[in-house]
Amino acid sequence: GAGVSQSPSNKVTEKGKDVELRCDPISGHTALYWYRQRLGQGLEFLIYFQGNSAPDKSGLPSDRFSAERTGESVSTLTIQRTQQEDSAVYLCASSNLKGSGNQPQHFGDGTRLSIL
Amino acid sequence: AQSVTQPDIHITVSEGASLELRCNYSYGATPYLFWYVQSPGQGLQLLLKYFSGDTLVQGIKGFEAEFKRSQSSFNLRKPSVHWSDAAEYFCAVGRIQGAQKLVFGQGTRLTINP
Numbered sequence: 001g002a003g004v005s006q007s008p009s010n011k012v013t014e015k016g017k018d019v020e021l022r023c024d025p026i027s028g029h030t031a032l033y034w035y036r037q038r039l040g041q042g043l044e045f046l047i048y049f050q051g052n053s054a055p056d057k058s059g060l061p062s063d064r065f066s067a068e069r070t071g072e073s074v075s076t077l078t079i080q081r082t083q084q085e086d087s088a089v090y091l092c093a094s095s096n097l098k099g100s101g102n103q104p105q106h107f108g109d110g111t112r113l114s115i116l
Numbered sequence: 117a118q119s120v121t122q123p124d125i126h127i128t129v130s131e132g133a134s135l136e137l138r139c140n141y142s143y144g145a146t147p148y149l150f151w152y153v154q155s156p157g158q159g160l161q162l163l164l165k166y167f168s169g170d171t172l173v174q175g176i177k178g179f180e181a182e183f184k185r186s187q188s189s190f191n192l193r194k195p196s197v198h199w200s201d202a203a204e205y206f207c208a209v210g211r212i213q214g215a216q217k218l219v220f221g222q223g224t225r226l227t228i229n230p
Contacts, residue, residue: 004159033217042120042206042220043160056217091159095216104150105218107159 002026004108006092012114015084021077021111025094032075033093033105034067043091049075050097079113087115118143120207122221130229131199137192137224139207148216149190150208151181154223160206166190167212177201202228 005024013019025032031050035043045059049069060066064082069075079086089112093105121140129135141147148167152160164175171183181192190207204223210216 035218035220040223042222043208043218045217045219048217059217093160104162104165105216106162107152109157109159 004092004094004106006090006108006111008111009109010112010114012116013082014116016081018078018080019082019113021079021090021113023075023077023092023094023108025073025075025092026096026106028072028096029094029106030072030097031095031105032069033095034075034077035091035093036061037089037091037110039088046077046090082113082115084115087113089113118209118219120209120219120221122205122207122224124224125222126225126227128227128229129197132196135192135194135197135201135226137205137207137226139190139192139221140188141190141207141209141219142188143209143219146212147209148212149181149183150210150218151175151179151190151192152206152208153177154204154206156203163192163205197226197228199228199230202226 007022033048034046037043047057047067049055064080067077089110091110093107095105096103119142150165151163154160163179166173166183206223207221208218210218
């Protein structure tokens with residue numbers, strides 16, 4: 001597709017369960033980012049991947065959160081032993097950092113995660 | 117510390133009226149500034165961006181923003197709003213080169229009165 005695709009669009013799960021969120025970036029985009037948006041809040045940076053470099057995990061809130069990316073394609077964000085405070089919209093973005101820089105991030109529609 | 121402040125949580129304007137949304141930032145280097153718009157249940161759409169050159173930048177949907185270094189501001193404006201402009205607006209700042217961990221403001225929710 002033309003844009004960033006995220007799945008599922010909605011996820012409801014019980015406290016303590018693990019969840020996996022998926023992001024398909026725009027084809028050819030080298031950088032991929034995950035953000036969290038709590039209700040009524042701005043976005044908080046979680047992690048980003050750039051090519052073959054080590055990911056920047058500085059925004060992950062706890063060791064229950066992890067993410068992987070295969071090459072310059074799909075990424076998955078995993079939350080283990082979910083807690084109610086993990087309820088939020090998780091947004092993925094990608095950008096093209098090849099050649100000249102200064103390319104903005106393009107966002108997906110997000111996954112709305114609700115922890116019961 | 118890097119931060120973005122959007123002082124107005126919620127603004128209501130009448131259709132056809134002018135609009136200004138405020139954004140102030142704190143950033144330790146030359147900033148790369150953005151305005152995004154988010155409609156309910158949607159992701160973020162880029163309205164405009166600025167990192168150098170003319171301090172008045174034009175974006176999509178008739179929006180513009182002015183960078184004022186002395187005031188650390190990047191306010192968003194539109195001369196005449198349309199009902200379809202009702203949405204949440206986010207200001208963000210990042211670094212100019214390389215991958216960006218964008219720092220976002222809390223957002224301003226815009227309501228349009230008919």
